[in-house]
Amino acid sequence: AQSVAQPEDQVNVAEGNPLTVKCTYSVSGNPYLFWYVQYPNRGLQFLLKYITGDNLVKGSYGFEAEFNKSQTSFHLKKPSALVSDSALYFCAVRDIWSPGGGADGLTFGKGTHLIIQP
Amino acid sequence: NAGVTQTPKFRILKIGQSMTLQCTQDMNHNYMYWYRQDPGMGLKLIYYSVGAGITDKGEVPNGYNVSRSTTEDFPLRLELAAPSQTSVYFCASKQGDYTEAFFGQGTRLTVV
Numbered sequence: 047a048q049s050v051a052q053p054e055d056q057v058n059v060a061e062g063n064p065l066t067v068k069c070t071y072s073v074s075g076n077p078y079l080f081w082y083v084q085y086p087n088r089g090l091q092f093l094l095k096y097i098t099g100d101n102l103v104k105g106s107y108g109f110e111a112e113f114n115k116s117q118t119s120f121h122l123k124k125p126s127a128l129v130s131d132s133a134l135y136f137c138a139v140r141d142i143w144s145p146g147g148g149a150d151g152l153t154f155g156k157g158t159h160l161i162i163q164p
Numbered sequence: 165n166a167g168v169t170q171t172p173k174f175r176i177l178k179i180g181q182s183m184t185l186q187c188t189q190d191m192n193h194n195y196m197y198w199y200r201q202d203p204g205m206g207l208k209l210i211y212y213s214v215g216a217g218i219t220d221k222g223e224v225p226n227g228y229n230v231s232r233s234t235t236e237d238f239p240l241r242l243e244l245a246a247p248s249q250t251s252v253y254f255c256a257s258k259q260g261d262y263t264e265a266f267f268g269q270g271t272r273l274t275v276v
Contacts, residue, residue: 055204080264089168089254089267090207097262136206151197151209151222151256152265 048073048141052155067122069137079120080138127162170268177245185240187255196238200251245275
């Protein structure tokens with residue numbers, strides 16, 4: 047079985063400061079990892095993914111994430127937060143050995159509200 | 165390019181009523197999904213499809229049905245609405261195993 051934990055319901059950061067949104071995962075094999083962002087009354091938008099290769103992944107809007115296999119983590123980061131980054135962020139995982147052969151859906155974390163204060 | 169389109173955006177149902185949530189995508193994606201999102205619970209997979217004529221249950225399929233007669237369309241059917249089905253429903257599609265999913269804007273359903 048695969049699972050994702052986002053330990054913080056909410057993260058508050060002052061504008062211009064660096065931000066980190068935490069994510070840890072559990073899979074039987076190797077993970078595919080994703081970050082999505084959801085703005086109010088909107089669907090989820092893809093930010094970045096880790097499939098294989100470099101542990102540091104760069105994505106949209108200046109976000110990046112670091113895959114750490116030993117700590118089973120995939121934390122989302124940004125060097126300088128903007129007020130417009132305020133949203134709900136979801137980490138998601140799929141085990142490459144999942145029985146659906148990749149066709150079944152992702153397992154999502156509960157989400158972290160990111161609030162950037164001016 | 166419209167992406168993934170869901171209708172309706174909002175709906176209020178009475179207990180025991182039925183309805184179909186529509187989802188269509190214009191990206192020629194093989195894989196399509198239905199999720200529900202409850203506050204503080206993340207997204208739960210209801211059903212998914214790997215292509216026309218093929219569907220399978222996800223984590224929370226009870227009370228729902230789906231069909232996939234075309235590549236573009238993946239409707240979700242609620243037969244006997246219950247208050248526990250009050251939620252926000254998202255349809256998503258993707259091209260392949262390693263690709264990201266594209267989501268619709270959601271349907272907010274309230275069962276009273």
